Amino acid sequence: MGQPVGRESGERDSEGAAQPELPPGQRVQRGWPVTHYGPVPKFRPERWEFRVFGATADGGKHCWNHEEFTALPYTTVVADLHCVTKFSMLGAEWGGIPARTILDIAPPAPDVTHVMVWAEYGFSSNLRLSDFASERTLFATHKDGELLTAEHGFPLRLIVPHLYAWKGPKWVRGVEYMTADRRGFWEERGYHNIGDPWKEQRYSYQEEPEDGPGL
Ligand SMILES: Nc1nc2c(c(=O)[nH]1)N[C@H]1C(S)=C(S)[C@@H](COP(=O)(O)O)O[C@H]1N2
Ligand SMILES: [Mo]
Numbered sequence: 486m487g488q489p490v491g492r493e494s495g496e497r498d499s500e501g502a503a504q505p506e507l508p509p510g511q512r513v514q515r516g517w518p519v520t521h522y523g524p525v526p527k528f529r530p531e532r533w534e535f536r537v538f539g540a541t542a543d544g545g546k547h548c549w550n551h552e553e554f555t556a557l558p559y560t561t562v563v564a565d566l567h568c569v570t571k572f573s574m575l576g577a578e579w580g581g582i583p584a585r586t587i588l589d590i591a592p593p594a595p596d597v598t599h600v601m602v603w604a605e606y607g608f609s610s611n612l613r614l615s616d617f618a619s620e621r622t623l624f625a626t627h628k629d630g631e632l633l634t635a636e637h638g639f640p641l642r643l644i645v646p647h648l649y650a651w652k653g654p655k656w657v658r659g660v661e662y663m664t665a666d667r668r669g670f671w672e673e674r675g676y677h678n679i680g681d682p683w684k685e686q687r688y689s690y691q692e693e694p695e696d697g698p699g700l
Contacts, residue, residue: 507575534548
């Protein structure tokens with residue numbers, strides 16, 4: 486197992502000032518609610534594959550079956566989950582495969598600026614390449630040392646610790662490298678294109694023109 490990558494909230498900065506633990510407008514949730522749109526997909530290992538496609542450096546598609554994907558180097562990240570509906574779950578230890586690993590083994594073309602993360606049933610979420618490339622962005626298979634349950638995204642979900650939780654699809658199946666930004670599922674339906682909870686970027690009407698493509 487790799488070294489855990491430390492959390493960024495609830496700590497002290499270099500001046501020793503306490504950092505607020507919760508982004509503005511959030512409250513702590515005890516327990517772990519289940520939040521998503523649509524049904525929970527059934528995992529079929531023989532059909533499951535993880536695909537990297539779009540503007541790859543070599544122009545080709547990269548695919549892993551479940552066994553191959555879960556054999557990639559495992560690491561843990563302690564991170565909070567902030568749902569835009571205002572609850573937060575603090576201090577979960579997520580385990581899985583860093584997004585950085587995918588960028589290393591299936592690199593994007595030099596002009597890639599954004600990614601679309603695709604999940605079962607066509608659910609998607611767009612991210613700036615820099616958000617996806619954060620050393621804390623993780624394709625999680627585990628939480629607190631246990632396999633994810635079906636309703637929480639088994640076999641794979643994305644965790645982007647510094648963004649609202651809808652930016653992390655459950656039941657992820659692949660990543661599309663993009664040379665221009667395009668809105669994902671919730672980003673087309675009124676949610677903010679960037680989704681930084683510390684800036685309270687909840688809804689698309691709050692966007693500045695440079696935050697995303699027009700609606
Ligand atoms: N595939 C998929 N993933 C999704 C969603 C969804 O609707 N579909 N909702 C997101 C939202 S809004 C939240 S808050 C988290 C909730 O994760 P949890 O149910 O494990 O708490 O999943 C995110 N991932
Ligand atoms: Mo959410």
